[in-house]
Amino acid sequence: MRFAPLFAAASLAVSGVTASPLSIDVDISSVIGFDLSASNFYGAPRPPWTPGAHPGWYFGDHPHLFPDLPCLEGLICKLLELIPIKWLHCPRKPPHNPPSDGYQQTFHNLTGATQASDYQTYGLVDTIAQCKAMCDSVEGCKFVNTYHDVNGKGGSTQLTCSLFSSCHDSSDATNTGGQTQPDGSINFITNSDGYCKH
Template sequence: MRFSTLFTALAVVANGVTATDFSSSSITSALSLTAANHYGAPIPPWETGHYPGWYYGQGTPPSGLLCLLEKLLCELLELFPFCLQCPKPPHTPPEYTLTFYNQTCATQAASYMTYGLVDTVADCEAMCNSVAGCTFVNSYHDVNGKNGSTLLTCSLFSTCQTAASNDNCGGQTQPDGSVDFIINSDGYCKKTPTA
């Protein structure tokens, strides 16, 4: 990993980015956003110990997550096509079909690809558009902690799902003693998978 971090650092510098723009840990984090580790989220959201792999939105990213709207990070990721890429506006937006709406459980399926946090359903769809093979998004509020969060969880899958696959209903005890629960779970199937 040292060689790839050094190579990345050299590539960043060669592209005019100063060394102060990226720390070695942020470069290492960016390089870990690959399909091999589910783009930074190797444990699916329905299993104990899970954590999101990325954040895509306009707000301040949650602690420890890379924001896929930061220009310099996006330029870095473009140097490594095997990594998760920042969403780009499509020439023709893919069409999505709503498969379920406002459920209190989230999708749990073997075709899980990754998950992160987003501000809106449109942001979740944009993430699916940027991941090869993504066909289905499940956006929902995972209310975990006494203060809650305005962010949506955005899970991506390679096959379309229906409400029948919604087995993740929360119920996990949180560090603050509260028990999480899921609301506003929506599923959208893309008519044509991302190439």
């Protein structure tokens, strides 16, 4: 994570310049080091099925593994809370084994990920519950697709978490990978699961 912009943002917050959503004329992207606005698909303007796509964020328990992604915990969360709603906000940590989380599974263990025009963003998570928590924190999110992008994501073993504004079923799981990676390997999709928010 980039620390210089975060220290600058912390100085803004501590100095008392603002106590509510930022109303001063500041390019907040340059302050926090990332553009996590809705217009930039919360840091992931290229959908995961396109060449050159890169996750926009990480939400999980191992931020040290992702120094180049905004890790949604700690100070960055406090700063993002000061920004108007059209920016990504940190989700609440999901409870262990909730009785009902408000999602219905629409497909399970496919070798294709959802590819659709209502794409909102994607990032990396450790668990399906964390992906659902991300959806709950993104305005208009109705569907999550979690999967392993083998050979993709720079070799990360974390789940890819893609968010969409409409529900999808297995007929939309058409992204089977096939993109050549910088190391020459070809990515492929495993363990793809879809969940629709009730």
